[in-house]
Amino acid sequence: MTQRWKITTEYDGTLYSGWQKQDNVISVQTALEKAIAAFSGQEVNLAVAGRTDAGVHALGQVAHFDSEKEFTARTVRNAINAKLYELKYDGVVVRQAEEVSDDFHARFSAKHRVYCYRILADRSAPLVLAENRYLHNRNKLDVDAMQEAANHLLGHHDFTSFRATACQGNSPMRTLERVHIRDASDENFYHGQYLEIWVEAKSFLYNQVRNIVGSLIPVGEGKWKPEKLKEILEACDRTKGGKTAPPYGLYFMRVDYD
Amino acid sequence: MTQRWKITTEYDGTLYSGWQKQDNVISVQTALEKAIAAFSGQEVNLAVAGRTDAGVHALGQVAHFDSEKEFTARTVRNAINAKLYELKYDGVVVRQAEEVSDDFHARFSAKHRVYCYRILADRSAPLVLAENRYLHNRNKLDVDAMQEAANHLLGHHDFTSFRATACQGNSPMRTLERVHIRDASDENFYHGQYLEIWVEAKSFLYNQVRNIVGSLIPVGEGKWKPEKLKEILEACDRTKGGKTAPPYGLYFMRVDYD
Numbered sequence: 001m002t003q004r005w006k007i008t009t010e011y012d013g014t015l016y017s018g019w020q021k022q023d024n025v026i027s028v029q030t031a032l033e034k035a036i037a038a039f040s041g042q043e044v045n046l047a048v049a050g051r052t053d054a055g056v057h058a059l060g061q062v063a064h065f066d067s068e069k070e071f072t073a074r075t076v077r078n079a080i081n082a083k084l085y086e087l088k089y090d091g092v093v094v095r096q097a098e099e100v101s102d103d104f105h106a107r108f109s110a111k112h113r114v115y116c117y118r119i120l121a122d123r124s125a126p127l128v129l130a131e132n133r134y135l136h137n138r139n140k141l142d143v144d145a146m147q148e149a150a151n152h153l154l155g156h157h158d159f160t161s162f163r164a165t166a167c168q169g170n171s172p173m174r175t176l177e178r179v180h181i182r183d184a185s186d187e188n189f190y191h192g193q194y195l196e197i198w199v200e201a202k203s204f205l206y207n208q209v210r211n212i213v214g215s216l217i218p219v220g221e222g223k224w225k226p227e228k229l230k231e232i233l234e235a236c237d238r239t240k241g242g243k244t245a246p247p248y249g250l251y252f253m254r255v256d257y258d
Numbered sequence: 259m260t261q262r263w264k265i266t267t268e269y270d271g272t273l274y275s276g277w278q279k280q281d282n283v284i285s286v287q288t289a290l291e292k293a294i295a296a297f298s299g300q301e302v303n304l305a306v307a308g309r310t311d312a313g314v315h316a317l318g319q320v321a322h323f324d325s326e327k328e329f330t331a332r333t334v335r336n337a338i339n340a341k342l343y344e345l346k347y348d349g350v351v352v353r354q355a356e357e358v359s360d361d362f363h364a365r366f367s368a369k370h371r372v373y374c375y376r377i378l379a380d381r382s383a384p385l386v387l388a389e390n391r392y393l394h395n396r397n398k399l400d401v402d403a404m405q406e407a408a409n410h411l412l413g414h415h416d417f418t419s420f421r422a423t424a425c426q427g428n429s430p431m432r433t434l435e436r437v438h439i440r441d442a443s444d445e446n447f448y449h450g451q452y453l454e455i456w457v458e459a460k461s462f463l464y465n466q467v468r469n470i471v472g473s474l475i476p477v478g479e480g481k482w483k484p485e486k487l488k489e490i491l492e493a494c495d496r497t498k499g500g501k502t503a504p505p506y507g508l509y510f511m512r513v514d515y516d
Contacts, residue, residue, distance in 0.1 A: 010449070091389075093386050125335070126351050129391065184445075189317075191353060196447075
């Protein structure tokens with residue numbers, strides 16, 4: 001009898017060429033598929049909730065696969081992690097494995113996706129202990145102005161201005177459910193102003209979160225007024241928006257299913 | 259006229275063989291001295307508040323040197339950082355440079371030193387995004403029991419049981435001013451129980467903080483009772499204590515001067 005496994009994974013995006021399997025590079029998908037094959041003796045093709053780019057991290061990426069032999073959830077998690085270690089795929093682990101019904105699909109059953117973008121601002125010195133985990137912004141950021149700007153993007157819109165030109169989605173329409181900009185400096189272990197930008201939707205366009213963050217930063221620095229985000233949105237023109245924020249500040253946090 | 263410079267530095271201990279200059283390895287001291295020589299044209303010998311071991315991080319390590327030419331504080335900070343970058347000494351920066359009077363000494367003027375040890379516990383999966391920044395402990399830890407245990411160490415004692423046998427200090431007597439164990443899981447971006455162990459004293463013996471942490475962990479896991487720390491302390495015998503906790507969870511946070 002076939003078992004379907006939902007696995008929740010964590011990875012350091014800076015060590016891989018993104019999620020997606022490709023020739024001549026090492027992707028997170030390749031690492032996990034090789035580890036699953038090594039423990040189960042079976043080639044699998046992982047389906048995933050959200051394909052992340054090179055450099056983008058995950059704390060709660062979800063994928064699924066089917067196994068022909070029977071295992072316990074604990075074995076699946078520990079065996080994949082042991083094989084990842086043996087095969088020297090650093091920086092990727094399975095946090096949880098759960099048996100799910102055979103109509104579960106990591107991508108198509110997903111109802112809600114949550115990303116977080118981390119910034120360490122108001123700091124002259126380059127990042128050291130926070131390198132590759134936060135975007136470094138020398139100037140202090142005005143959180144209230146950024147939140148006001150972000151509020152213009154909430155709801156159902158044509159997000160062409162925040163969509164990578166390479167995006168292959170059929171439609172530029174998306175519903176942005178929540179953007180919350182949090183000054184978490186009090187909880188920060190490192191030196192600087194620590195911001196978290198939480199972004200939630202059922203689904204996202206290619207580079208949508210990084211392009212939104214790239215337009216919020218000039219607002220935080222006082223170079224743009226918050227209303228500028230409304231103008232950018234309405235222009236439906238990617239060239240009107242800010243630059244794409246770098247990948248290493250972005251985390252795929254969570255996927256919700258029914 | 260000679261200027262004396264106090265520099266506050268941050269570094270990733272996993273990239274260096276500790277603070278101290280040594281033959282055939284690259285130390286934090288070497289990196290900083292080469293960068294200072296490159297910008298000022300002058301060889302310097304840095305005096306430091308606390309020599310840290312390989313793997314131990316710093317967010318507020320303090321050192322001093324004298325310059326013969328005149329500079330502004332901003333130039334000193336930015337020029338050292340630019341040279342560190344040019345010379346490819348990753349993972350070390352100067353956060354602040356301040357001109358101080360010529361009776362200031364980074365080591366001998368220090369009145370108070372603060373360390374913090376970070377643990378990510380109650381988590382089966384190996385660390386990924388928190389690797390080399392936290393100690394990973396699979397089991398959940400009892401913070402109250404650890405605090406009760408730590409309280410037995412407060413005050414003026416012979417700390418032989420928590421002193422590396424290689425320690426060259428003249429006396430095993432030290433005054434432990436504060437040990438605060440903080441369950442900061444609510445503020446944790448990663449998955450797991452996040453503990454910070456803050457330890458403060460005028461000065462420490464070699465490996466003292468890591469040896470204290472190594473004896474608090476078995477208490478947190480319920481393997482030892484809190485009173486065991488009193489027995490270990492009174493035994494004045496290093497072999498009675500827990501093992502030395504690994505360096506990469508430890509941060510030299512701050513030095514206070516008059």
